[in-house]
Every structure is written in C-alpha cells, then in structure tokens.
Amino acid sequence: MRFLLGLIAILAAFILLRSLLEPVVKAVVALLTPPAATHTAAGVRSGSAPRASELKKDPVCGTFVAPELAVTQEIRGQIMHFCSPKCRDEYSRRA
Numbered sequence: 001m002r003f004l005l006g007l008i009a010i011l012a013a014f015i016l017l018r019s020l021l022e023p024v025v026k027a028v029v030a031l032l033t034p035p036a037a038t039h040t041a042a043g044v045r046s047g048s049a050p051r052a053s054e055l056k057k058d059p060v061c062g063t064f065v066a067p068e069l070a071v072t073q074e075i076r077g078q079i080m081h082f083c084s085p086k087c088r089d090e091y092s093r094r095a
C-alpha cells in the first residue's frame with residue numbers, strides 16, 4: 001500500500017512538474033527556432049526570384065537586361081528590350 005501511495009505521489013509530482021515546465025519548454029523551443037528569421041530569408045528569396053525572371057534578353061547580343069534599365073523599342077507590336085541603343089539600331093537594321 002505504501003508502495004502504491006509512493007507511486008501516485010511520484011506520478012502526481014511528474015504531472016505537476018510537466019505542467020510547470022511545458023510553457024518553459026515551449027518558450028525555449030520558440031527561442032531556438034525563430035520563425036521570423038526563416039520567414040525573412042524566404043521573403044528575400046521569393047522577392048528576388050521574380051526580378052530575375054523579369055530579365056529580358058537582348059536579341060542582338062544575348063545579354064539579359066533589366067526592363068527598367070533596357071533600351072526598349074516596339075517592333076511589330078512587340079516591345080523588345082536591348083542593352084544599348086547600338087543593339088536596338090542593329091536589330092531594327094536587320095528587321
């Protein structure tokens with residue numbers, strides 16, 4: 001009987017200790033794995049990815065140029081992007 005009481009006491013102490021430690025453990029886990037850092041890293045990656053895909057290829061020299069920096073020319077209803085006015089002139093001369 002004393003053994004059973006001791007077992008119940010240990011069990012009760014364990015449950016009490018666990019309920020006390022659970023918020024502490026959760027806080028430590030949250031500190032060790034900051035979700036904000038991974039979110040920011042993913043945000044930077046996804047933010048730069050569409051920028052890279054937006055690059056336009058210069059049909060004359062094959063250089064990839066950012067649309068905001070490119071020399072543009074509308075040719076047969078299509079906006080073409082060139083790295084320089086030289087390439088644009090070369091393309092319209094060929095076309």
Ligand SMILES: [Zn+2]
Nearest residue numbers: 058061083087
């Ligand atoms: Zn070019």
